[in-house]
Amino acid sequence: MAAPSKRSQWREELQHFRKDHGFSKKVLLNCCLVRRIVTWASPNLKDSVEDELELSAVRHRPEGLEQLESQTRFSRKELQILYRGFKNECPSGIVNEDTFKDIYSQFFPQGDASTYAHFLFNAFDTDHNGSVSFEDFVMGLSILLRGTVQEKLNWAFNLYDINKDGYITKEEMLDIMKAIYDMMGKCTYPVLKEETPRQHVEVFFQKMDKNRDGVVTIDEFIDCCQNDENIMRSMHLFENVL
Amino acid sequence: MATGVAAWLPFARAAAIGWMPVANCPMPVAPGDNSKRQDELIILNVSGRRFQTWRTTLDRYPDTLLGSSEKDFFYNEETKEYFFDRDPDAFRSILNFYRTGKLHYPRHECISAYDEELTFFGIIPEIIGDCCYEEYKDRKRENLERLQDDQEENKDLKLPNMTFRETMWRAFENPHTSTMALVFYYVTGFFIAVSVITNVVETVPCGSTSSQKDTPCGERYTVAFFCMDTACVMIFTVEYLMRLFAAPSRYRFMRSVMSIIDVMAILPYYIGLVMTNNEDVSGAFVTLRVFRVFRIFKFSRHSQGLRILGYTLKSCASELGFLLFSLTMAIIIFATVMFYAEKGSSSSKFTSIPASFWYTIVTMTTLGYGDMVPKTIAGKIFGSICSLSGVLVIALPVPVIVSNFSRIYHQNQRADKRRAQKKARLARIRVAKSGSANAFLQSKRNGLLNELLELTGTEEDEQKLVKSASLLESQHHHLLHCLERTTAHEFVDEQVYEQNCLEAALRTYASRSPSASSRGSAAGTCCGRGLKRSGPPPRHGPLQELSAIHIQCVDPAPHAASRSNLNLRTDERINCKGGRITTAIISLPSPPALTPDGDGLHGPLQRRPPPPPGHPAAPSIQTTMSSAGTNIVKVSAL
Numbered sequence: 001m002a003a004p005s006k007r008s009q010w011r012e013e014l015q016h017f018r019k020d021h022g023f024s025k026k027v028l029l030n031c032c033l034v035r036r037i038v039t040w041a042s043p044n045l046k047d048s049v050e051d052e053l054e055l056s057a058v059r060h061r062p063e064g065l066e067q068l069e070s071q072t073r074f075s076r077k078e079l080q081i082l083y084r085g086f087k088n089e090c091p092s093g094i095v096n097e098d099t100f101k102d103i104y105s106q107f108f109p110q111g112d113a114s115t116y117a118h119f120l121f122n123a124f125d126t127d128h129n130g131s132v133s134f135e136d137f138v139m140g141l142s143i144l145l146r147g148t149v150q151e152k153l154n155w156a157f158n159l160y161d162i163n164k165d166g167y168i169t170k171e172e173m174l175d176i177m178k179a180i181y182d183m184m185g186k187c188t189y190p191v192l193k194e195e196t197p198r199q200h201v202e203v204f205f206q207k208m209d210k211n212r213d214g215v216v217t218i219d220e221f222i223d224c225c226q227n228d229e230n231i232m233r234s235m236h237l238f239e240n241v242l
Numbered sequence: 243m244a245t246g247v248a249a250w251l252p253f254a255r256a257a258a259i260g261w262m263p264v265a266n267c268p269m270p271v272a273p274g275d276n277s278k279r280q281d282e283l284i285i286l287n288v289s290g291r292r293f294q295t296w297r298t299t300l301d302r303y304p305d306t307l308l309g310s311s312e313k314d315f316f317y318n319e320e321t322k323e324y325f326f327d328r329d330p331d332a333f334r335s336i337l338n339f340y341r342t343g344k345l346h347y348p349r350h351e352c353i354s355a356y357d358e359e360l361t362f363f364g365i366i367p368e369i370i371g372d373c374c375y376e377e378y379k380d381r382k383r384e385n386l387e388r389l390q391d392d393q394e395e396n397k398d399l400k401l402p403n404m405t406f407r408e409t410m411w412r413a414f415e416n417p418h419t420s421t422m423a424l425v426f427y428y429v430t431g432f433f434i435a436v437s438v439i440t441n442v443v444e445t446v447p448c449g450s451t452s453s454q455k456d457t458p459c460g461e462r463y464t465v466a467f468f469c470m471d472t473a474c475v476m477i478f479t480v481e482y483l484m485r486l487f488a489a490p491s492r493y494r495f496m497r498s499v500m501s502i503i504d505v506m507a508i509l510p511y512y513i514g515l516v517m518t519n520n521e522d523v524s525g526a527f528v529t530l531r532v533f534r535v536f537r538i539f540k541f542s543r544h545s546q547g548l549r550i551l552g553y554t555l556k557s558c559a560s561e562l563g564f565l566l567f568s569l570t571m572a573i574i575i576f577a578t579v580m581f582y583a584e585k586g587s588s589s590s591k592f593t594s595i596p597a598s599f600w601y602t603i604v605t606m607t608t609l610g611y612g613d614m615v616p617k618t619i620a621g622k623i624f625g626s627i628c629s630l631s632g633v634l635v636i637a638l639p640v641p642v643i644v645s646n647f648s649r650i651y652h653q654n655q656r657a658d659k660r661r662a663q664k665k666a667r668l669a670r671i672r673v674a675k676s677g678s679a680n681a682f683l684q685s686k687r688n689g690l691l692n693e694l695l696e697l698t699g700t701e702e703d704e705q706k707l708v709k710s711a712s713l714l715e716s717q718h719h720h721l722l723h724c725l726e727r728t729t730a731h732e733f734v735d736e737q738v739y740e741q742n743c744l745e746a747a748l749r750t751y752a753s754r755s756p757s758a759s760s761r762g763s764a765a766g767t768c769c770g771r772g773l774k775r776s777g778p779p780p781r782h783g784p785l786q787e788l789s790a791i792h793i794q795c796v797d798p799a800p801h802a803a804s805r806s807n808l809n810l811r812t813d814e815r816i817n818c819k820g821g822r823i824t825t826a827i828i829s830l831p832s833p834p835a836l837t838p839d840g841d842g843l844h845g846p847l848q849r850r851p852p853p854p855p856g857h858p859a860a861p862s863i864q865t866t867m868s869s870a871g872t873n874i875v876k877v878s879a880l
Contacts, residue, residue, distance in 0.1 A: 081281060084296075085249025088341070107254045107718065108725070109675040110733055120257055137253070146378035152259055159260045180261060181729055187739035188731040191746060200729075204264060225263050234269040235260040237724075241252045 007135055060093035062134040071135075079138065094130035094131040097121050111185030119179060123159040149235050153222045167215040173201045251717055258724050265728040273716040285323035286337070292323070299340050302714070306364040308340065333361040339365065347374040353381040368670060376663060411489035427544070430481055434540045437474040440467060441534050475511040478504065478537075499552075500543060507537040565640075569606070572635050575630045576602045583621040590617060598803040601625075606632025682734055685719050 022179045062068065068079055090099060097118065104117035124132050124140045143151050158164070162172045177197040184192065208224045225231045284300070284307075286293040303309040318325045326333070332351060336359065339345040347356065347370055360367055370378050404412070413423035444460035444467055460467050482504045489495035510530040542548040555562070577598035584592040591614040592598045601614040605628050616625045666686070726732050734742070 025338075082252075083253075088249055103250050107251070107721065112678045115841065120260070123260070141253060141256055144259050145252075153263070156260050156263050160263075177264065180725070181266065181731075183725060184729055184731055184733065187734050187736055188729075189738065189742060190731065191733045191739070191742055192731060196731075197294070200264070203266065221263070230265070230268045231262055234265070237257065237262075237269055237272055238255050238259060241255050 041194050057182060060131075060133050062093070068135065068138060071144035072138055074138065074142060082138060083134060086137060094133045095137070096131045100132065108183045108185075110187060111183040113183045114221055115179035116176075119159060119162065122162070123155070143180070145238060145241055149220065149232065151228070152235050153225050154218070157221050167217055168221070169215050170201060170205060173204060173216075174198060177201050177204075251714060251721075255717060255721050258721055261728040262722065265724075267727045267730065269727055270720060270723045273713065273720050286333075287318070287321070287323045287325045288328055288330045289326070289334045291333075293333065293337055295337065295340065302340060302343075303365075304714075308336075308363060310364075312364070328362060329355065329359060332356055336360070336363050338367065339369075344371040345369050345374075346371055346377040349377060353378070353385050357382075373669070374628070376659070379663060380659070407488050408490075410484065411490060414485055414488060426481075430477065431541070431544050433477045434537055434544075436470065437478075437537050439538075440470050440474070444766070471511060474537075475508050478508045478540075482508065500540075503539045503542075505534055506533055507540060510534055541779065569635060572606065572631065573599055573602045576606070576624070576631075579624050580616065580621060580628070583624050584616055584618055587617045587621070592616075592621075602628060605629045607636060608632060680735065681715065682719050682722050683733060685715070686723075686733075691737050 062083070065076060065079060068074075070077055074077070074082065087093065089095075089103065095103075100121045101114045101117040104120065105113040107113070121132065122128075124136050126136055126137070126139070140155070143155050148154070160168045160173060160176050162175060174197060177200050181192060181197050181200075186192070205214075205216065207228075208220055210220050210224070255771070280297050281296050284297050286295070300308045300313075307313055313324050316324045316326055331348075334356065335348055345365065345367075357367065367378065412419055413426070417423045418428035445458050447457065448459035448462050485501070485504075486492060486495060495501055510533045513530055519551050539548075542552065545717050574595075577595050580601060581592050581595045581598045584590045584598075592601065598614075601616075603609075603612050604614075605625060608629065610629075616622050722733065
C-alpha cells in the first residue's frame with residue numbers, strides 16, 4: 001500500500017533530520033503538535049506565533065562526549081566543566097549574538113564591549129548560522145588554549161579579517177582597533193583622542209605589511225608575529241586558563 | 243563583574259589572544275592558580291535535608307558564608323558534610339542563588355524569617371532579582387509599618403529628653419498621649435460644634451417682636467452672638483498659634499491643608515473687626531461670613547473618615563473630571579435641542595440656551611422640579627429622550643467610577659512604587675558597575691603597593707593590604723590589565739579623568755612645556771608608565787628605582803603635572819617651590835569614594851617614613867628624568 005511506505009519514508013526522513021540537528025524525538029513531536037494546535041486556534045497570527053515557536057523550539061544538544069574529545073584537545077573532565085558552565089549560562093544550548101554581547105560586556109564595565117563582542121562572535125561562529133553552539137565554543141577554545149602558535153595566529157588573523165577574504169585591510173583593522181579602544185571607555189589616562197586608534201593601526205601596518213601593498217596577508221602576519229618576541233611570549237600567556 | 247558569568251571568564255581570557263598581535267608591549271603575568279583543586283561535590287546538610295553542589299559553585303560568591311572559609315565552622319568530620327541547623331525551605335532559594343546568580347524571594351515565606359536566613363548566610367537582600375524585588379520590598383514595608391504601629395501604641399511613655407515644643411506637638415498630633423492633650427482635643431471639638439451651631443441658629447427667625455417681620459436671631463441677640471463668636475475665634479486663634487509654635491517645620495505646617503482651613507476659619511472675624519460698617523463693603527463682608535462655614539472642616543482633625551474621604555476625592559479627581567466633562571457635553575447638546583424645539587411655542591420658559599441648561603440638568607439627574615416643562619410635541623419627545631439618557635449617563639459611570647477609585651488608587655500607588663524602585667534599581671546597577679570598575683582600580687593600587695612593600699622588604703606587616711581577592715577577581719583584573727597594555731592607556735576613575743581633562747584644557751592656554759619633544763608614542767608611554775601610574779607610592783626611593791628600570795621613553799609633562807595635582811589634591815604638605823618643581827608626597831592619595839577599607843589604606847600610609855638611606859642612586863635617576871623633561875620631582879627630606 002502506498003500509505004505505509006510513505007509513512008515509513010517520512011519516518012526515515014524525520015530520523016535523519018533529528019540526527020542531523022540533534023533534536024530528540026519528543027522535542028520534535030512537541031514542536032509539531034504545539035505548532036499545529038496554535039495555528040488551528042489562531043490562523044491570523046500565523047507568522048508571529050510561528051516566529052515565537054521557532055525561537056523557543058530551538059534547543060541544541062551537542063554531540064557526544066567522545067566525539068568532542070576526539071575533535072578538540074580537551075580532556076573529558078575539562079569538557080565536562082566547560083559544558084556545565086556553558087549550559088548554566090545558556091540553558092537552551094546555544095548563544096545568540098545579543099546574549100553573547102551581554103555576557104562579554106559584563107567583563108568590561110567601564111567601556112562598551114559590544115562591537116568587539118560582535119567580531120568575536122563572528123570569529124567563533126564558524127558556520128555562520130547566527131548562533132554559537134557548544135561545539136563552536138569548545139572548538140574555538142581548543143585552538144586558543146591548546147593550539148599551536150600557528151593555529152592561534154591563524155585564529156587571530158581570522159578575527160581581524162572581518163569579511164574573511166584572506167586579507168586584512170586598513171579599514172578592517174581600524175574597525176577592530178576602534179572596537180578594542182571602545183572597551184576602555186571614557187575614563188582613561190591619557191585621554192583617548194580620536195586619532196589614537198588610527199595611529200595604532202598605522203603602527204600595526206608598518207610592522208606587519210612587509211611589501212607595503214596596503215593589506216596584510218596571512219603569511220605576512222604569521223611571519224611577522226613569529227619574529228616578534230613580545231607577541232610570541234604573550235601567546236603562551238593563557239595556557240593554564242582551564 | 244557579575245559573578246553569574248564567572249563560568250565565561252576562561253572564555254573571555256582565551257579570547258584576549260585576539261589582542262596580542264595588536265599590542266606593542268609585553269603583557270602582565272597571569273595570576274597563578276595556586277590551589278588548583280579538582281572540582282568536588284560538597285554536601286550541605288540543612289536540618290536533615292541534604293543538598294549537594296560543586297565546590298566551585300559556592301566559590302562564586304566569596305563574601306558570603308558558604309563561599310568563604312566561614313563554612314568550615316560548620317563542617318562535621320564524621321559525616322564529611324557541612325551541617326546547618328536552619329530552615330531547609332528557605333535554604334533552597336539561597337542555594338539557587340549560587341547556582342543561577344539570581345536570588346528569588348519565595349512568596350510563601352515570612353519576610354522576617356527570610357531576612358534572617360539571608361543575614362545568616364551573609365547575603366545582602368539588595369541583590370534579589372528584579373522579578374521578586376518588588377514583592378520583597380512591599381512585604382518588607384508592610385511589616386515595617388505594622389511594627390511601627392505597634393511601637394506607637396506602646397509608646398505611651400514620654401521620652402525623657404523631649405523638649406517642651408516636641409511634647410506640645412506630640413500632644414496635638416496624638417490626643418490620647420496625655421490627659422492635657424485629651425482635654426484640649428475635646429475642648430476644641432466642643433467649640434467647633436458651638437461655632438457651627440451658632441452660625442446656623444443665627445439665621446433662624448426667632449419669634450416676632452414688636453416689628454412686623456420675623457427677625458433672625460442673629461439680629462435680635464446681636465451682642466450674645468457676637469460674644470459667642472468672639473470666644474470661639476479666640477479659642478481657634480490660640481489653638482492655631484500654639485500649633486504654629488509647636489510645629490517642627492513651621493513652613494511645612496503653614497502650607498498644610500489643615501492650617502489653611504484654620505486660617506480661613508478665623509480670618510473673616512478679624513477682617514470684620516477691621517472693616518467699619520461701611521455700606522460699600524458690607525456686601526463683601528457678608529460674603530466673608532460665608533467662609534465661617536469652613537469651621538466645620540476643622541472636624542476633620544477629629545474624624546479619620548473625613549480625612550480619608552477628602553484624600554480619595556483628591557486622588558480620583560481625573561475620573562470625576564471625566565464624568566463632569568461628559569455630563570457637560572450631554573447638557574449642552576440637549577439644551578440646544580430643547581431650545582430650538584421650544585422656540586416656536588409661546589410663553590415658553592426656554593428663553594435661551596443657557597436658560598435650558600437648568601431644565602436639562604434637572605431632567606438628566608431625574609430631579610424633575612417642574613418649573614420648566616416643554617409644551618411642544620417635539621420638545622416633549624426630546625425631553626423624554628433627555629431624561630432617559632440622563633439615567634444612562636449618570637447611573638452607568640458612577641459604579642464604574644467607584645470601582646475605578648480603588649483600582650486607580652492602588653495602581654497609582656504601584657506606579658509610584660515602581661518608579662521609585664526603578665530609580666533604586668538603576669542606582670544599584672550603576673553601583674554594581676562602578677563597584678567592579680573601582681575594584682579593579684583599587685586592586686591595581688593594592689598590587690602596586692604590595693610590590694613596593696615587597697621590594698623594600700619592610701617588616702611592617704600591618705601595612706600589607708593583602709585584600710586577598712578571589713582567584714576569579716585576580717584573573718578578571720589580569721584581563722583588564724592586558725587590555726590596558728594592548729591599548730597603551732589605563733583605566734582611571736572619574737575624578738582623575740576629569741582632572742586630566744581640566745588640565746589638558748588649561749595647558750593649552752598656559753605656556754607650553756618644552757618637554758613636548760619627548761611626547762612619546764603610544765608605545766613609549768605604555769611601557770614608560772608601567773607601574774607608576776596607579777598612584778604615587780608611599781616611598782619615593784624604591785619608586786625611583788622601579789621607574790628607572792621601566793623607563794624607556796617617558797612623557798613626564800602630563801605625568802608629573804597630574805601627579806603633582808593628585809598630590810595637591812589630597813595632601814597639603816606640599817610646598818610649591820616655584821614653577822614646576824614640586825615636592826613629592828609620601829602618602830597615597832585615595833579618593834574617598836573608592837576605598838572600601840579606607841581605614842586600612844589611610845592609616846599606616848600617612849606616616850612619613852624616613853628617606854631611604856641609599857641615595858646615591860637618586861641623583862642619577864633624577865638626571866634621567868630631567869633629561870627627558872623639565873618636570874623635576876625632588877625628594878624632600880621634610
